[in-house]
Amino acid sequence: MAYPVDPSNPARYFPHTPPLSSNRNNENVVLELAWPYAVTGIGASDQQVLINNYYSRPFQYGGNNVWDPAPIQAARLGLGDEAYAGMKAMIQRYQDYPNGRTTNTNGEFEYLGVHLNALNESLLQSHDDKIRVFPAVPGDATLNSKFTLLASGGFLVSSERESSEIKYVGIKSLYGNPATVVNPWGTQQVQVRRLADNALVTTSSSGAFTFNTVANGIYVVERVSKTLGAYTPQELSGSPNNTVKTVTFNGVPRSLGSAAPYTGPMPTFYSDPNFGGVGISLPPGSYGISQMQAAGIPNDAISSIQVPAGVTVVAYGDGAFDGPSWTFTSDNSNLANTGNDNTISSFKITVVESGVTFYPDRDFGGAGVTLGVGSYNIAQMQAAGIVNDSISSIRVPAGRTVTAYQDGAFDGSSWTFTADNSNLANTGNDNTISSFRVQ
Numbered sequence: 001m002a003y004p005v006d007p008s009n010p011a012r013y014f015p016h017t018p019p020l021s022s023n024r025n026n027e028n029v030v031l032e033l034a035w036p037y038a039v040t041g042i043g044a045s046d047q048q049v050l051i052n053n054y055y056s057r058p059f060q061y062g063g064n065n066v067w068d069p070a071p072i073q074a075a076r077l078g079l080g081d082e083a084y085a086g087m088k089a090m091i092q093r094y095q096d097y098p099n100g101r102t103t104n105t106n107g108e109f110e111y112l113g114v115h116l117n118a119l120n121e122s123l124l125q126s127h128d129d130k131i132r133v134f135p136a137v138p139g140d141a142t143l144n145s146k147f148t149l150l151a152s153g154g155f156l157v158s159s160e161r162e163s164s165e166i167k168y169v170g171i172k173s174l175y176g177n178p179a180t181v182v183n184p185w186g187t188q189q190v191q192v193r194r195l196a197d198n199a200l201v202t203t204s205s206s207g208a209f210t211f212n213t214v215a216n217g218i219y220v221v222e223r224v225s226k227t228l229g230a231y232t233p234q235e236l237s238g239s240p241n242n243t244v245k246t247v248t249f250n251g252v253p254r255s256l257g258s259a260a261p262y263t264g265p266m267p268t269f270y271s272d273p274n275f276g277g278v279g280i281s282l283p284p285g286s287y288g289i290s291q292m293q294a295a296g297i298p299n300d301a302i303s304s305i306q307v308p309a310g311v312t313v314v315a316y317g318d319g320a321f322d323g324p325s326w327t328f329t330s331d332n333s334n335l336a337n338t339g340n341d342n343t344i345s346s347f348k349i350t351v352v353e354s355g356v357t358f359y360p361d362r363d364f365g366g367a368g369v370t371l372g373v374g375s376y377n378i379a380q381m382q383a384a385g386i387v388n389d390s391i392s393s394i395r396v397p398a399g400r401t402v403t404a405y406q407d408g409a410f411d412g413s414s415w416t417f418t419a420d421n422s423n424l425a426n427t428g429n430d431n432t433i434s435s436f437r438v439q
Contacts, residue, residue, distance in 0.1 A: 003033065012052045026059040026068070034076040035069060038127045041076045042135055043182075051077050055409055060374045061089045066102065067110030075121035075136035082375075083122050084138040085439060087115055089373040096285075103286045105321060124159075126151035130208060132182045133159040133169055153177045159184075168228045169221035173213035180210040181221055189224040265308035267349060273303050273334040273341075284311075284349045289319030292346060302344045306331050315340070315347040356402050356438050357395040358386055362423040362430075364393050377435045378408030391433045394421050404429070404436040 006012040015030045030053050033040050040046050054070075054077060061068055071086035094102045094111060102108050124147065125132040131151050137143060146160040154177055158170040166184045173179060183190060183206065192201040192211050195218040202211045203224065213219065222228045266284075271277035280296050289299055299319070307313055307328050317323035317340075326340050335341040360366035369385045378388055388408070396402055396417050406412035406429075415429050424430040 003030075009052075009056075011049060012056060013046075013049060015053070015058065026065045028053075028057040028059050028070065028073075031057060031070065031073040034073045035121075038076070041128070042078045042125065042132065043128075043130075047077060051079065054079065054082070055375075055377055056379060060376070060380060061086060061093065066090075066094050066104045066106045066108070067114055069114055069117075071118035072114060072121055075118055076125070076127075078136050080122060080136040080138045083118055083136050085375070085437065087118050088439065091115070092373055105286060105288075120149060123147045124149045124151060124157055126153070126155075126157075129153055130180045130182050131155065131157055131169070131171070133157065133184050134161050134166060135182075137161070153179065155179055167231055171213075171219045171221065173215060173217050173219070176213055176215035176217070178210050178212050179219070180208060182208045184221075185223055190221055191224050191227075193220045193222065194218075195220055265311050265351065267308065267311055267313050267328075268306040269297055269302045270304040270306075271298075271301050273336065275304050275306055275331075275333060277303070279306075282349060284351050286321070286346075286348045288321065288346045292319075299345050300342045303335050303341050304331075304333050305335070310351055312350050313347055314350075315344045317343050317345060319345040321346050321348065356397070356400055358391045359393045359395075360387070360390050362392045362425065364395060364420075364422060366392075368395070371438055373438050375410070375435075375437045377410065381408075381435060388434050389431045392424050392430050394424070396420055401439045402436055403439070404433045406432050406434060408434040410435050410437065 004014040006014045013030050013033070015028070031050065034050055035041075040050055054074060057070070059065070059068075061070065068086075068090065071083045071090070074080075074082035074086055090111070091100075094104050096103045100112060100115070102111055104111065122136045123134060123145065125135045129152055134145065137145060141164045144162045146158070148156060148158040151157045154173065154175040156172040156174060160167045169181060169184060171179055171181075183204070187205050187207060189203065189205045190209075191203045192209075193199070194201055201219065202209065211219070220228055266281040268275070268279045268281040270279045278296075282295055285291075287295065293299060302315075305313060305328055307330055311329070313328040314325055315328065316325045323345070324340075324343075326338070326344075332338060335343075355370040355372045357364070357368040357370040359368045367385075371384055374380075376384065382388060391404075394402060394417055396419055400418070402417040403414055404417065405414050412434070413429075413432075415427065415433075421427060424432075
């Protein structure tokens with residue numbers, strides 16, 4: 001049965017049909033056609049339809065869906081820049097430690113799995129029993145990559161890409177099954193050479209070709225016009241990097257193996273009203289009942305809290321971030337007045353991440369709207385409170401990049417901002433922005 005078309009836009013599939021397929025966890029249900037169900041993707045007749053769904057998906061990166069699979073789905077659709085931007089956005093939002101771990105308890109291992117899967121799908125795809133190398137890498141010509149990964153059908157696949165050029169495809173057949181390869185050079189003439197005796201197995205200029213293998217046989221797929229022998233091998237040398245690894249999370253520097261002290265703003269929790277008794281200040285993080293007690297705060301013993309500007313404390317009545325919850329963004333001198341005195345058993349502390357602020361008037365005037373990392377087409381932009389073609393100045397904090405587009409689906413003329421612009425009229429793009437990406 002054909003998947004239903006969106007009645008408001010025949011170029012897209014219908015996102016989902018409530019109530020039978022209700023949405024949960026901010027999932028973009030329609031994109032599951034690409035992954036995990038693999039009924040469409042690169043080369044499929046409806047690839048562009050699902051790409052349209054991807055760019056208009058209702059749930060962008062963020063919320064509390066730490067395991068958002070959009071980077072994998074972007075890779076399955078051949079959107080290399082989007083897969084890379086998605087992985088980067090999620091790491092920036094959720095990574096707490098240099099080893100990749102997060103303190104977010106909504107899906108720590110799913111979060112790591114998304115990044116591993118998205119990397120794999122960007123470098124190699126074989127879910128339809130066709131071997132595709134580098135099907136969804138970013139467009140950056142300076143990106144050099146090489147890999148050895150397992151493909152469907154029992155093939156160990158190696159390939160190397162440098163300066164946007166794919167040099168070869170190496171295939172070790174583990175079980176002797178026929179191998180189907182999508183020509184990584186389009187329709188250029190290629191040959192398959194058996195490594196054991198350099199015998200030619202087949203030649204082809206087709207977009208995809210199949211050849212027979214033997215168990216444990218090794219084969220090289222190469223261009224006839226530039227074989228693997230045309231490249232000069234180079235032996236790499238170096239020494240292990242045993243220095244301390246660091247990462248900055250929400251403005252908090254952390255090190256692997258040697259914890260760096262936190263020097264940013266911290267809330268202070270007091271045992272008595274009016275900030276009296278024992279006060280304990282804690283850095284950003286998630287504190288279940290055991291972590292809270294280890295920090296020196298007994299269960300159900302908080303009576304007042306000091307919360308500096310830019311810090312948010314979400315407190316819970318139970319010890320595993322459940323039960324009733326209360327949010328504090330400023331000082332509370334007596335929790336009895338708000339009905340939560342001596343009731344807190346766990347809490348999460350966050351520091352507001354630096355966002356980009358868009359203003360309707362020049363010189364940062366009018367009602368500014370601040371947005372974090374993500375892709376905002378015209379619908380998401382308007383839903384956030386920004387009228388189409390109404391941006392006249394932008395504040396861009398250090399480390400952020402905004403790519404703005406004249407049209408609503410990340411197309412048309414584009415402009416990149418890495419610093420404040422107080423008057424877009426001076427750069428020829430005043431009141432012309434209809435979509436943008438924040439990185």
